[in-house]
Amino acid sequence: MQRRKTLLVGSGPANLALLTCLKERGSSVLDSLEVLERRDSAEWHPGIAFEDSMLQVSLFKDLAFLRNPASPFTFFSFLRDKELLYHFIHTNNLYPSRKLFSDYLVWVSRFFANKISFGKEAVAVRFHEKPSGTQTLVVMTRDVSSGDVSEIEADDVVVSLGHEPYIPEELAVDSGRVVHSNFFLSHANEGMINANARVAVIGSGQSAGEIVRFLLQHREVSEVIVVGRRHLFEQTDDNPFVNDFYTYPHSLKFAELPLEDRKRFLSDTRNTNFSTVTKDVLKSIYDLRFEDQACGRDRLRLFPYTEITAAKRLENGLRLDLRGIGGRPDSTTLEIELLVCATGFSNRRHLSFFQLLQPRMEDADVVVDESFEVGLDQMPESCLTGPRPRVFLVNHSFGLRGPTEHTLGGLAERAAVVAKALQDGHVLQPAQGRPETLPAAWPTGNSRVETK
Numbered sequence: 001m002q003r004r005k006t007l008l009v010g011s012g013p014a015n016l017a018l019l020t021c022l023k024e025r026g027s028s029v030l031d032s033l034e035v036l037e038r039r040d041s042a043e044w045h046p047g048i049a050f051e052d053s054m055l056q057v058s059l060f061k062d063l064a065f066l067r068n069p070a071s072p073f074t075f076f077s078f079l080r081d082k083e084l085l086y087h088f089i090h091t092n093n094l095y096p097s098r099k100l101f102s103d104y105l106v107w108v109s110r111f112f113a114n115k116i117s118f119g120k121e122a123v124a125v126r127f128h129e130k131p132s133g134t135q136t137l138v139v140m141t142r143d144v145s146s147g148d149v150s151e152i153e154a155d156d157v158v159v160s161l162g163h164e165p166y167i168p169e170e171l172a173v174d175s176g177r178v179v180h181s182n183f184f185l186s187h188a189n190e191g192m193i194n195a196n197a198r199v200a201v202i203g204s205g206q207s208a209g210e211i212v213r214f215l216l217q218h219r220e221v222s223e224v225i226v227v228g229r230r231h232l233f234e235q236t237d238d239n240p241f242v243n244d245f246y247t248y249p250h251s252l253k254f255a256e257l258p259l260e261d262r263k264r265f266l267s268d269t270r271n272t273n274f275s276t277v278t279k280d281v282l283k284s285i286y287d288l289r290f291e292d293q294a295c296g297r298d299r300l301r302l303f304p305y306t307e308i309t310a311a312k313r314l315e316n317g318l319r320l321d322l323r324g325i326g327g328r329p330d331s332t333t334l335e336i337e338l339l340v341c342a343t344g345f346s347n348r349r350h351l352s353f354f355q356l357l358q359p360r361m362e363d364a365d366v367v368v369d370e371s372f373e374v375g376l377d378q379m380p381e382s383c384l385t386g387p388r389p390r391v392f393l394v395n396h397s398f399g400l401r402g403p404t405e406h407t408l409g410g411l412a413e414r415a416a417v418v419a420k421a422l423q424d425g426h427v428l429q430p431a432q433g434r435p436e437t438l439p440a441a442w443p444t445g446n447s448r449v450e451t452k
Helices: 015-024 028-032 076-080 087-091 096-111 182-186 206-218 246-254 259-268 279-295 348-355 411-424
Strands: 004-009 033-037 116-118 118-131 135-143 150-157 178-180 199-202 223-227 300-303 308-314 316-326 331-334 337-339 390-393
Touching: 004 015, 004 028, 015 028, 015 033, 015 096, 015 411, 028 033, 028 116, 076 096, 096 206, 116 331, 118 150, 118 348, 135 223, 150 348, 150 411, 178 182, 178 411, 182 206, 182 337, 199 206, 199 331, 206 223, 206 279, 279 300, 316 337, 348 390, 390 411
Parallel strands: 004 033, 004 150, 033 116, 033 118, 150 390, 178 337, 199 223, 199 337, 223 300
Antiparallel strands: 118 135, 135 150, 308 316, 316 331
């Protein structure tokens, strides 16, 4: 069995931010560390990386800047390395394209190429008692290409699995013609998107809006149909006061609130991130529709307050049965060539991964402390008096840490907290103890590290 002191599960933005922080600090944790990633690269949502799709957060909320503005791993460092810095400055834009930000993440990942194992999926984690009586963790992995299963022993495991694209079961009738929005560009059959095609998009959020804009702007499809259970479309509330919610300091305040207050806050602020579309995308859709109408046609059909009750595979397409919700009892049937499901993501992969550890839960969330260490009520007895294995969870504690947890907003500062916990090593205290968390040290003039 292979052994690593530290395993990182997932090479998305959260764990990339952690790697950059460890590197900046010259941490010995990197000496025995491996990153397990089931994908074949660190690309970020390539299936919706449209040319005109922009980030919804400021470029300053990258992997490192808010933790250490002098870091060699900031978005500015990437631009400078690519000889794009001056050109980007002259765009007068604080919100880079999603494609450019994805390129930035890939650029960062290449500094850690010897640490990241692509095509290697982490399946489960369990306790393991060594002959000496001490406890470690064992992570079961699967090679994505061959299917071979192996195990790796580790003392610390940091989990950031990402969220699984969700397609309602009743709609998953044809993998070639039913596509999740996250894979739209990479999986949609080009032959289905032509001058005679009818494409349906289900959903009312940002991804749905960007795909509708793309279809109207770049594809001469005959009809773009949008189906949503709510009003179509609602604008994202992104005023400066709202943006304050998407910061790491706010997540600390949120974590101190009682459960009911946290749930109320998340409900009240849904229109800041869920089932809404940014103003620029809505303006583009409206303008493109007007251009159609001025030419005597209207390719955009909206079905608000409507649900799809059934989908059936046809020889050359799909048939959808639609029904109004609430006071809209009307129903209709549509025949289409492609169905794009902008139906969000399931945040449950980590629950399956942790199942054997029986983590502490609160209102369907895995409980984490200030260092993002997972609470384990079933810790083996030998861990209560000696060094113990630790599991950390990032990007999956929405109900405990607030809206920042599912966005890029708190990446840099959260990485500093986890990096400090890893560097401090095993602590001699009961499993239920809450390790002290200190702010990241502000960089000195000599804090910049060489990465090449």
